[in-house]
Amino acid sequence: MRKHIFASCLIIVFNTLNLFGAAPNKEKVELGKKLFFDPRLSKTANVSCNSCHNVSLSGDDSRPTSVGIRGQLGGRNAPTVWNAALNTVQFWDGRAATLKDQAKGPLTNPIEMGMESHEAVVNRLKSIPGYVEEFKKIYSDKDSLTIENVAEAIASFEETLVVKNSAYDRYIKGDKTALSPEAKKGFDTFNSMGCVTCHSGANFSGPATKVGTGFYMKFPVFPDATIESKYRFSKDLGRFEVTKIESDKFTYRVPSLRNVAMTAPYFHNGSVNDLKEAIRIMAKVQLNRTIDEGELNSIAAFLGSLSDKLPVISAPRLPTTTGTAIFE
Amino acid sequence: MRKHIFASCLIIVFNTLNLFGAAPNKEKVELGKKLFFDPRLSKTANVSCNSCHNVSLSGDDSRPTSVGIRGQLGGRNAPTVWNAALNTVQFWDGRAATLKDQAKGPLTNPIEMGMESHEAVVNRLKSIPGYVEEFKKIYSDKDSLTIENVAEAIASFEETLVVKNSAYDRYIKGDKTALSPEAKKGFDTFNSMGCVTCHSGANFSGPATKVGTGFYMKFPVFPDATIESKYRFSKDLGRFEVTKIESDKFTYRVPSLRNVAMTAPYFHNGSVNDLKEAIRIMAKVQLNRTIDEGELNSIAAFLGSLSDKLPVISAPRLPTTTGTAIFE
Numbered sequence: 218m219r220k221h222i223f224a225s226c227l228i229i230v231f232n233t234l235n236l237f238g239a240a241p242n243k244e245k246v247e248l249g250k251k252l253f254f255d256p257r258l259s260k261t262a263n264v265s266c267n268s269c270h271n272v273s274l275s276g277d278d279s280r281p282t283s284v285g286i287r288g289q290l291g292g293r294n295a296p297t298v299w300n301a302a303l304n305t306v307q308f309w310d311g312r313a314a315t316l317k318d319q320a321k322g323p324l325t326n327p328i329e330m331g332m333e334s335h336e337a338v339v340n341r342l343k344s345i346p347g348y349v350e351e352f353k354k355i356y357s358d359k360d361s362l363t364i365e366n367v368a369e370a371i372a373s374f375e376e377t378l379v380v381k382n383s384a385y386d387r388y389i390k391g392d393k394t395a396l397s398p399e400a401k402k403g404f405d406t407f408n409s410m411g412c413v414t415c416h417s418g419a420n421f422s423g424p425a426t427k428v429g430t431g432f433y434m435k436f437p438v439f440p441d442a443t444i445e446s447k448y449r450f451s452k453d454l455g456r457f458e459v460t461k462i463e464s465d466k467f468t469y470r471v472p473s474l475r476n477v478a479m480t481a482p483y484f485h486n487g488s489v490n491d492l493k494e495a496i497r498i499m500a501k502v503q504l505n506r507t508i509d510e511g512e513l514n515s516i517a518a519f520l521g522s523l524s525d526k527l528p529v530i531s532a533p534r535l536p537t538t539t540g541t542a543i544f545e
Numbered sequence: 546m547r548k549h550i551f552a553s554c555l556i557i558v559f560n561t562l563n564l565f566g567a568a569p570n571k572e573k574v575e576l577g578k579k580l581f582f583d584p585r586l587s588k589t590a591n592v593s594c595n596s597c598h599n600v601s602l603s604g605d606d607s608r609p610t611s612v613g614i615r616g617q618l619g620g621r622n623a624p625t626v627w628n629a630a631l632n633t634v635q636f637w638d639g640r641a642a643t644l645k646d647q648a649k650g651p652l653t654n655p656i657e658m659g660m661e662s663h664e665a666v667v668n669r670l671k672s673i674p675g676y677v678e679e680f681k682k683i684y685s686d687k688d689s690l691t692i693e694n695v696a697e698a699i700a701s702f703e704e705t706l707v708v709k710n711s712a713y714d715r716y717i718k719g720d721k722t723a724l725s726p727e728a729k730k731g732f733d734t735f736n737s738m739g740c741v742t743c744h745s746g747a748n749f750s751g752p753a754t755k756v757g758t759g760f761y762m763k764f765p766v767f768p769d770a771t772i773e774s775k776y777r778f779s780k781d782l783g784r785f786e787v788t789k790i791e792s793d794k795f796t797y798r799v800p801s802l803r804n805v806a807m808t809a810p811y812f813h814n815g816s817v818n819d820l821k822e823a824i825r826i827m828a829k830v831q832l833n834r835t836i837d838e839g840e841l842n843s844i845a846a847f848l849g850s851l852s853d854k855l856p857v858i859s860a861p862r863l864p865t866t867t868g869t870a871i872f873e
Contacts (some may be wrong), residue, residue, distance in 0.1 A: 264606050268584075271863075279865075282589040288616025490872065534601060537602060537607075539806050541819050
């Protein structure tokens with residue numbers, strides 16, 4: 218019981234941390250939103266950031282893995298962009314420290330947006346007069362349309378995509394009726410069973426670490442042959458693919474549980490369609506527990522209470538060219 | 546001169562025709578907007594109506610031809626959805642009479658959204674509880690989630706995408722300063738040279754015909770070997786592909802010129818990147834004229850005056866599933 222109260226207190230403390238000291242620059246946010254929605258940032262002009270991190274949906278694409286240019290399939294499930302600003306590292310393997318660093322990745326990834334280089338991204342944007350003007354207005358640098366400013370603007374928009382008004386949040390703030398009895402029971406089980414060990418903090422993704430540090434965990438800790446043969450989790454070497462450090466094999470940034478009920482399918486490879494199956498697997502391979510039906514249902518109810526009413530985002534008006542195509 | 550005044554009057558008359566007698570049903574429009582933006586209406590859940598008819602852009606995709614599921618390329622340039630409600634037939638070949646009919650096409654076209662059948666579309670939507678509820682609320686029919694209602698809702702949204710406040714419109718309404726001298730000269734040339742013969746009416750797409758009738762024209766009328774070898778217009782048999790009637794060979798619905806400066810690249814195969822080149826080609830192969838530089842520049846200025854300040858569309862909040870993926 219003492220442990221439970223301690224865990225709850227920890228969560229409250231993390232929740233009150235305000236990660237955004239300064240108010241975001243409105244013009245930069247609007248520019249970033251345009252870039253985020255603009256498919257012309259991809260080689261074939263049909264894949265935008267929003268294609269895989271759809272803010273009209275749950276900030277993801279409801280697919281196992283994403284579709285890049287020319288129909289190519291990615292290797293990992295697209296994490297939601299909602300509350301990504303609360304992560305202290307980005308990507309499943311933490312290979313980007315910040316949202317700004319992250320934003321540069323997919324642009325030139327050949328199976329995602331497929332631009333030849335960051336220079337090609339900048340040149341594409343320079344062929345659209347409205348962008349040239351807007352960058353000049355917002356960034357006072359002599360050379361205002363740079364990949365650094367592109368990535369910073371996108372990150373500025375993403376930093377606004379923070380939502381923390383789920384039933385759980387209202388419960389924590391004092392509305393004791395916000396959680397159903399089943400969800401409350403699930404919250405207890407979530408804590409007592411040990412899920413909270415990794416899924417702690419304001420974002421249920423681990424203790425507060427400095428930006429760029431990240432909180433990683435091995436998955437699976439207790440490999441299970443039946444589960445593995447069905448879902449092939451271990452085909453992916455996790456953070457090892459980036460660091461080549463043996464101890465990073467099969468480790469991942471602990472993903473947030475906020476809005477988890479809305480972001481099926483699950484896990485780094487998007488191989489599990491159902492939230493309850495995901496919980497069952499987590500108990501088995503992370504805690505070496507066979508979870509019973511009652512525990513499963515109540516944890517699912519608790520996780521459901523972490524779903525936010527996501528706000529409507531106004532789609533930007535994208536600057537067009539006049540009388541010329543963006544392709545030659 | 547008399548001919549010019551007559552043409553201008555005709556245009557004014559067409560402009561005042563109000564094609565929307567009744568106010569659109571707001572709830573239906575909102576539902577239609579959701580469906581229009583929802584990539585889950587495609588087999589692979591990554592292609593929505595908005596992917597090719599991007600309302601944040603100029604209602605098209607700024608590509609020669611569009612990209613469907615699995616990276617497949619379409620055969621024709623995506624027409625803008627802005628003012629599509631003013632067309633009396635839809636598609637380049639007029640194979641759909643109404644927006645509602647049109648909306649059903651791409652859903653099951655194997656190289657576009659690729660659903661196996663309209664039944665599969667309905668089943669996909671039935672797997673998303675929010676849609677089931679919304680259809681039930683709006684359509685009183687016992688079986689409310691049907692392909693007919695899906696298409697009708699999408700069309701209801703598209704019917705709201707009508708914009709007629711370009712510089713040209715303001716000029717016609719009496720603001721004589723709205724057009725530059727160059728654009729005015731271009732308007733005269735556009736009329737006197739004969740462009741207006743086909744590009745007449747409120748939408749610059751031909752005389753007012755009953756919905757479903759359409760106004761078609763052969764393209765090219767005067768084939769030019771040099772142009773053909775470069776742009777391959779005649780690889781496409783046009784409306785003949787649908788009707789198999791010999792006289793329909795190489796005929797197309799006359800496309801609107803509204804917002805034409807924003808909808809490069811041009812023609813049914815999107816093979817021409819530049820508006821001036823498109824005008825030069827039109828003069829050559831439709832009017833058998835070699836256009837001079839002055840005429841070209843002024844017509845381009847006039848066409849530029851047909852660009853609207855397109856409104857910002859709020860992106861819808863799409864209903865999500867709870868704890869389950871849409872794929873099995």
